[in-house]
Amino acid sequence: MPGAPTDTPADLSTECCIAGGGPAGLVLGYLLARAGVKVVVLEKHGDFLRDFRGDTIHPSTLTVLDDLGLLEAFLELPHQEISELTGEVYGQTVTLADFRHVPAPRPFLVLIPQWDFLDFIAEQARRLPTFSLRMGAKAVGVVERDGRVVGVNVETVDGESAIRADLVVAADGRHTTLRDSAGLTSEDLGAPIDVLWFRLPRDAAHDPSRTGGTIQPGAMLVTLNRDSYWQCAYVIPKGSAEALQTKGIAAFRQRVATVAPFLAPATATLAGWDDVKLLSVQISRMPRWYRDGLLCIGDAAHAMSPVGGVGINLAIQDAVAASNLLATPLREKCLATSDLAAVQRRREWPARVTQRMQIAVQNEVLAPVLAGAQAPAHLPFPLKLLQRLPRLRRIPARLIGIGVRPGSFRSCWMRDW
Ligand SMILES: Cc1cc2nc3c(=O)[nH]c(=O)nc-3n(C[C@H](O)[C@H](O)[C@H](O)COP(=O)(O)OP(=O)(O)OC[C@H]3O[C@@H](n4cnc5c(N)ncnc54)[C@H](O)[C@@H]3O)c2cc1C
Structure with a gap:
């Protein structure tokens, strides 16, 4: 050649x-x-x-x-x-960013594996x-x-x-x-956080469509709409994964369902910690x-x-x-x-x-x-x-x-x- x-x-x-x-x-x-x-x-x-x-x-x-x-x-x-980023912050829906006016040939964010x-x-x-x-x-x-x-x-x-x-x-x-x-x-x-990264099936008929996140006292969950599934990022204090894991996967499923109740039925698909990856942030x-x-x-x-x-x-x-x-x-x-x-x-x-x-x-x-x-x-x-x-x-x-x-x-x- x-x-x-x-x-x-x-x-x-x-x-x-x-x-x-x-x-x-x-x-x-x-x-x-x-x-x-x-x-x-x-x-x-x-x-x-x-x-x-x-x-x-x-x-x-x-x-x-x-x-x-x-x-x-x-x-x-x-x-x-994605044209807008929206979050649930302490129970209120908040629009954080509007991409419709960014100077680019396509004014949106693409979500793609x-x-x-x-x-x-x-x-x-x-x-x-x-x-x-x-x-x-x-x-x-x-x-x-x-x-x-x-x-x-x-x-x-x-x-x-x-x-x-x-x-x-x-x-x-x-x-x-x-x-x-x-x-x-x-x-x-320094980074005070780590991320638990997992996916959950998405119910197109009932789940919301927006990509965004939920903030509550003690918890933050980011949910990316990937059409047939949610790519989820659960943010935890750095170094706290082990303590969370010892409480068991059922307790984690419950946590996720509490932060985002629409995900409650889907959390059943998290069979064990093998389904949840710990990503160390630096x-x-x-x-x-x-x-x-x-x-x-x-x-x-x-x-x-x-x-x-x-x-x-x-x-x-x-x-x-x-x-x-x-x-x-x-x-x-x-x-x-x-x-x-x-x-x-x-x-x-x-x-x-x-x-x-x-x-x-x-x-x-x-x-x-x-x-x-x-x-x-x-x-x-x-x-x-x-x-x-x-x-x-x-x-x-x-x-x-x-x-x-x-x-x-x-x-x-x-x-x-
Ligand atoms: C939890 C988490 C979520 C994130 N989410 C986002 C997001 O949604 N959007 C975003 O923009 N950024 C995100 N980031 C940041 C983003 O992942 C990185 O900034 C980005 O991937 C950097 O790209 P890179 O090509 O420099 O490195 P990487 O994407 O890390 O690519 C490095 C590549 O090198 C390969 N490699 C490693 N060592 C060797 C070796 N010795 N020989 C040959 N190959 C090797 C690896 O397999 C890999 O393919 C996230 C980061 C974290 C930690």
Whole structure:
């Protein structure tokens, strides 16, 4: 295949090797391959079929897909479109965000299983001659020479091998292996919550249709309408899962039914704790995202909390910025460490601002709610304002749907195509 990475069983040489086939790694692989760069993406699992990845695709990502000419095909996949986010806060229905006015080709949030999104991108990428995706290939550490990262050691069922690359990208998520193996550090910013992630069947005839959440003293439950089922996220204080589990699954079913009574009949389908996944939440960021020959992006560089459901968005925007800034130097064999620094400069501020907002919500809203504080006599002032002045709902919609520094990546990556 002309231009494809050189491939022998023992050794492989390419221009860019990306560890991690999540939103950051796969989108970066696709974009670089579209720009003519030889790319190998490594994904340690054999498929994308895991249900704890987050299911949202935001208007800013729809803009990227539109610009790439992929939006119509993407929207043919089964999905739901969310124009408003609504919650039950201490017994009152509150509209938190209205996406109808966000500046995007489609002003709504798409709910879609992440494996469908990743399969879609992988399918598009496989059509490109310089793209290669290796499933079941785990990056176990960087290869170094003279203080520079020059490749990755990879483990597959067939054994170990090395991939040499002009650039290695660590897009291997929150529990990144490559970052640590390269001696780079990350600062833990703390998260007072964990999440219990499970699904319940949805009764289309009787259940409500809206996607949102319920807040009561001592409990928060997010319910994402996935048509035939509810994807549920039950937020708990960090480290409290074990105590909850010792009380038994029946007690947990009861808790869920108390917070959201319409779910009571469906909770019977939770047969045991195997049906409920504990997702540990962390917020962290690297002071420095790169070193010679290596760049970290997405959650590997800045692990995001689920608050606002924006981590996928940020990961994809990192990929777009990285592709824009690195495709030409990679193709022309003149990549410098200053190019990697430019990616961090471009993306660090949006990640920091978003994390700051997530920390504020975690500490000021979620932690007191979970501590079991009494319901306040009145709605908190910002929520009251959102109910009185509906136009203000555009602000959270923009923050969630577009993110900070809107549009920067679009004008940026157009240069490359
Ligand atoms: C409970 C919870 C719910 C969330 N819900 C949402 C949501 O609804 N919307 C949203 O936008 N964000 C959500 N987030 C945040 C979001 O999941 C992340 O910010 C986002 O997935 C980051 O994308 P990524 O590509 O950087 O990493 P990941 O999505 O973590 O992808 C990393 C990939 O690398 C692979 N990998 C790992 N190690 C290796 C290795 N050594 N070799 C090869 N491959 C490897 C993994 O299998 C994975 O496929 C949630 C987070 C949590 C904790």
